[in-house]
Amino acid sequence: MHLRLVSLLAAAMVALLPGTARADVTYPDPQPVTGRQIIHDPTVMRLRTGGYVAYSTGGVIGARTSKDRVHWDDAGNAFAEPPSWWYAYNDTGDPWAPDLSYRAGHYWLYYAVSSWGTNHSAIGVATSPTGLPGTWTDHGKAFASERTDTWNAIDPAIVRADGRLWMSFGSYWTGIRMVELDPTTGKAAEGAPVHHLATRPDAPYAVEGPYIVRHGRWFYLFASYDTCCAGVNSTYRIRVGRATSVTGPYTDSTGKPLLEGGGDLLLAGHGRYVGTGGESVFHDRGHDWLAYHYYDAEDAGTPKLGLNALTWTRSGWPKVR
Template identity: 40%
Template sequence: MRFTLPFKQLAALGSLGLACLAPLPAAQAATWTLSGDLVTHDPSMFVEGSTWWVFETSDTGLGVKYSADGHKWTQGVSLFGGGLSWWGAYNGNTKSAWAPDIHVWNGKAIVYYAVSTFGSRHSAIGLATATSIAKGDWVDRGVVLSSNTSDDFNAIDPNFSVDASGQPWLTYGSWSTGIYTVRLDAGTLKPSGSRYRLAADSTGIENAFVMRNGGYYYLFVSKGTCCDGANSTYRIAYGRSTSMTGPYLDKNGVNMVNGGGTVLEAGAGRWIAPGGESVANGAMIRHKKDSTNNYTPIMFISDLAFSNGWPTF
């Protein structure tokens, strides 16, 4: 379930002086003060050198933003803005791509992303690599995972992570039977081995992000519906495990496969339906919908802390 409003139209709204997203500077409050181009959906954040990068869902390839300090953001040139030839088999020959996940692995920039249509399981996860994010010499590596209407999973919302032994994994999934992870070949960065089911929820679940902290792996997910205006129910929830493959239990000990997940943020008032989360340099980025402005999705960043082994803002 993904953002479907015209991204170019919304991008213009993101420059309209939204520095008031937080009442205090980052040094004094957990939520950062942001300015510049802030319209975003499903943002993935990574810091390369001294530059902060955000890759995001867009109707023209993969949207890209950059910042010198993580606070003032500029819209950059989309990656694969004209689309790629193989995307049409999954998204009806449109140029849109969803939910990118940007990282650096073995000295190279990598980005996984999804192509599909709203509500469909006929989907694919693609991969591109580059010498660095800043250089931007991206090479299409094609499809790494796909799904069809007969499958019990949806190949969207990819997330790359590395376990304590240095083994890379790809976590993915949306609605259907939930969230899965699979080991990746360290050379090809394509799935190699069996999949493991990590989480499910009949009310909707997607946008997984896995990170390690201390002796635990933490699984963050977006639950509910992302894009239904005032009726959007997106919220960020989490569980933790001592193993990459689970089980992930919430603070009440409920397995996330059985619908568990402690809510980190649910949204309220003007800013509703937080989701599409990722973590970089100790901070969580996500979008929230502006209920006073046609439910436009806006970037938020907050320091992510851990208290007694559980994440909190």
Template identity: 40%
Template sequence: MRFAKIALASGLAALALGGAAIAQQAGTATQATLNSRLTGDLTPTHDPVIIREGDTYHVFSTGHGQRLIETRTSQDLVHWTAGAPLFNAIPDWAKKAVPGTDGMWAPDISFVNGRYRLYYSISTFGSNRSAIGLFTSKTLDPKSRDYGWRDEGLVVASTPADDFNAIDPNFIVDRDGRHWLSLGSFWSGIKLFELDPKTGKPLQPNAKPVSIAQRPAPAGGPAPIEAPFIVDHGGYYWLMVSYDYCCKGVNSTYYTVIGRSKSITGPYLGKDGSALMEGRGTIFLRADLQEQQRFRGPGHAGWLRDKDGKDYVLYHAYDRQKNGAPTLRIAPVRWGADGWPVAEY
């Protein structure tokens, strides 16, 4: 019996040590996530996009007042430093197009024909009297002699007579070399405009946009969908959109879904074949597990395909431990055996 007790005690000790080792490994895995290691100036970041120039990563996000388009830079994707805003005044044409606006929202950044293109939104909350404008610059480095943003003016506008809202732009060049701008928030959903490659503006100014995602509105209620971003990977175009509500701090219900299509104009379908044109798709980013509940409302996703071929998704979420501050979040993306992306966040 004595030997049996010793053996039992040894077994329990080994089991406890094993459990501790597993717990330690789990903790190590949590610590190893990119999101858990982000430091520096992470807030306030709302509607972020990212691009790399040389050895520097640049993040641009929504700005208000005299801080129009917030900026952040990093050398390693981990340590972030806030910079001066890109602009401190809204262009005159934009103030006339959208009276009462006080911000430049949801920028999009790309490098096209030797210049960086920065698309941005002008609007007022809850209205579709909106406009998307364009600035361009040869470089993103404020210390360079070639640095300077040129106002290219209006790209797309919407009014209460339209069934869409001209905010949340995202630019992409398809595999045939055609240029496109997706956009949209609420109303009848996400639209796609073909662009003139030289100007970055609609190829046919009066052309009707293509609808690529929408949420059927419930009786007497809105249909929250916005923030499109299209990625080209593996023979498919992947469309990310945000569902439900942002901008409510820890009460935000935002989450991100994704669908794919062989054609840039759709139809975009989730993993189960459900259509984004029916307000469905596959969940890609969601809030933390209920037992954690720290980062709420993850959405308005952007994408980085780094020079080493690795993919990252970045987005904002509201930090419950910091009074709901909109916070920069970045996660590596792993492409599964089934060909679908998994955000490791």
């Protein structure tokens, strides 16, 4: 107990040092969930008809549904079969890291297809009238990257800003990027430049999985830092910065740019909850929620659904509860 107290006090002192991004000493556990808890890179939404749906990496975009946000049932997959064009990016037609949004009377599902360790990658887009699995129509590639590019077109996330539609994305390969979308097609606007939002100082630039939320006059960029997908050896953690423009520049609470490795630590592994990341944010009846996966150290590192309320401090920074 004495050593633990010393450790906590030291961490608290570091958090107060000038030039050090705000960091919590302890982190809340995810809210209790039951049923089908296994998930990776979740995107969650309360449907307009009631109830919740979550899509994730695994299967042909694995689906979960819930009536109360607590008990989750396996709902199959977004698609019955992989669209044929996916096989140009991996041999198994395996999709990653979906993002679910709603606009113009339709649900929109973005997702990535790629192979481990390459930026020969593509982000696809599909629409649905209900948002439920089995109702999706695929519309092909929204954006792609090749081995000659300095970015990686995976981990998409959609945000609207000032009447325009944007997609953040990125994993390693110099970090987080953004491109404007055509709101009619949902695909990259013709000739749209690729903006740079966040990176790490050194290769391999281990930051990925962006998600941008507007709160008040600020845009907040959440991203997963460090190592994913290694079970109990994962070091994923969620950091955040903010900007007054959706395209940046994003800085943390000390003013350090995310393009220079900045980012306030929002949530890190603790206890049985290892490698917290693959995050998204959803709004539910007046409240914001953070969805993510963690690797359960008490269940052989199985990836499971984490949900926490997301609140905002008086200074305008997010905090998990």
